[in-house]
Amino acid sequence: MVHGVLLAKVPLTEVDDLVQDVFMMALRRLSTLRGTGSFGAWLAAIARNLANDYHRHSVPEDQLTDDTSDNYIAGGNTGGDHEGAATEILEAVRSLPDAYRETLILRLVEGMTGPEIAARTGMTHGSVRVNLHRGMQQLRAKLNPNPSSNAPEQETP
C-alpha cells in the first residue's frame, strides 16, 4: 500500500528509498498512533507527506518523469514494446487528479481490490468506488481519446 501511494506521486527510481523512509518515520512516530483501527490510514498519511516533502525539497512537480529501469520491473516480460506501453500508461495514470491516481495505482499496479484499498487506507467504500470509477473513466479518455472506439459494447455472456 505504501509503495502504491508513493508511486502515485514520485519517480519510480525514488519509490523504494522512500518506502524505507516511511517505515522509519512510522517507527519513530508509533507512540503517537491512537487506535489500531487507523493504522493503515496513518501509514498512508505518512507516505503522502513524505512524497510532498520530496517534491518540496528536490524535484519540481513537472519533472515527474519515468526513468524506468529493469531494476524496477518485477514482472517477467521486459520486452521493449510492453515496457514502453506500461510506462506510458503509468504516466497517464499519474497525470490524473491525486485521489484518482492513488486509488487506481493501488488497484491496477499493486493488485488490491476495492474493499482492500478501503480497509488499508481508511477511505470509505463509497469513496474508493467513486475514485476508481471516475479515475478509470478519465484514464480511458486519456489512453483512447476517440470516443467511438472507447466505448465497448456490452457483451452478452
Added chain:
Amino acid sequence: MDTGNNQTENKPLARGDDYLWDGSGEPDPEIQRLEALLGRFQHKRPAPVFPAIAPDRRWAFIPGRMRLVPVLATTAAAVVAIAVVAFLVNGRKTVPVIVAGWDVSSVAGTPRIGPNVISEKETSRLGVGQILETDHQSRASLRSEDVGQIEVEASTRLRLLTMDTGLKRIALDRGTIHAYIWAVPGQFVVDTPSAVTVDLGCAYTLQVDDSGAGLVRTSLGWVGFKLNGHESFIPAGAACATKPRVGPGTPYFEDASTRFRAALARFDFEDSTPDQRASDLAIVLGESRKRDALTLWHLLTRVDEGQRVLVFDRLGKFAPPPAGVTKEGILHLDRPMLDLWWNELGFDDISVWRHWERSWAGASTPVREK
C-alpha cells in the same frame, strides 16, 4: 485523498464496475490489459512487521494474559525495532506480514490471491477484501487457528469479507469448499449468491455452480442455511440445495429414496401447478421414513395452509408433538411450538440457531458492497 464529493459517493455505478471494484463480474478486457502491463511495477518486497499494531488474535481469548500487557508492550516494541532494522538492512529478505486473515497454502497447481500466484513452498495470507481463486488444475488449503480449515477445490473463487473477533465471513462466488470448523458455533459464515451458510459446529461441503445455485452437505454437526426469512437446518448426513431468487430448499437425508428426493426438488424449485405440487407433496409424505422427520418439520412452514395438516399428521406419526405443542399452534406456525417440536426430533437444540439470529440480525443476507 477523498474526492470530497459526498453527494455522489453512494450513487449507483455502472454494472461493468464490478470487475474494477473487486474483480467480480464479467472481466473487463481493457482493465485486464492494464493490470497485466502495470503489474510489473508492483512492489515485491515484504513490509516490516508491526506486531504491536496487529497482535495475534489467539491472545484475545485469554483474559489472564491481560496482566502481561506491560511486558508484552515492551517486548513488542523491541520486536518492532528489530523487524524494521532487519527490513532496512536486508530489504530482500522475507519478513512475514501479520494481517487478520487465513493462512493459505497451495495443494496443487497455481492458486492465486488476486494477481499473485501462491508459492508451493511458502504460506501466503488471505486478507480481508482479497480474493482467492483456483483454476481447473489448482487446489488450496486455508487455515486459521481460531476458526478452522477450509479445503478449496479446483475452479473455485472465494473472497474474505470479515475476520472480526465474533464473526468470520467469506463469500463463495463459485466452486467447492470443504470446511472443518472449530470456531464457536455461529461465528463462521459463508455467503453464496443464493443463501448464507452458518456453521453450527460442524464439517461440511459447500458447492456453488456458475448460475449461483448451491448445495451444502453436512458430514459432522449441523449447518444453518438462510436467506432473508427462509431458513433450513442441515444435520450430519443431510443435504440442502439453494437456488438464486428462491433461497434454501428443504433439507433431506441423502439416503432417502430417489422418488422422495426428486419430488422434493420439484416441490422446492419448479414452477409447478397446484395439482403438481400436491402430487409431489403426496410422494414425499408417502415415501418418508422416521428420520425424514427432518424434511417434514421444514415442510410445515413451506406448504399451503390446506396441506399443512397432512404434514402435521405424518410428522406426528414419527415424532408425536411434545407437551406444549398443539395442532392448532403448529397449523398457525407458532414459532416457539415449532422450535419445541424440532428439539424433540433429536437433531440438535435450535436455541443455538436462535441465538445466532438475535446476535447477527443483519447477517442473514449475503453481503453486497456494490
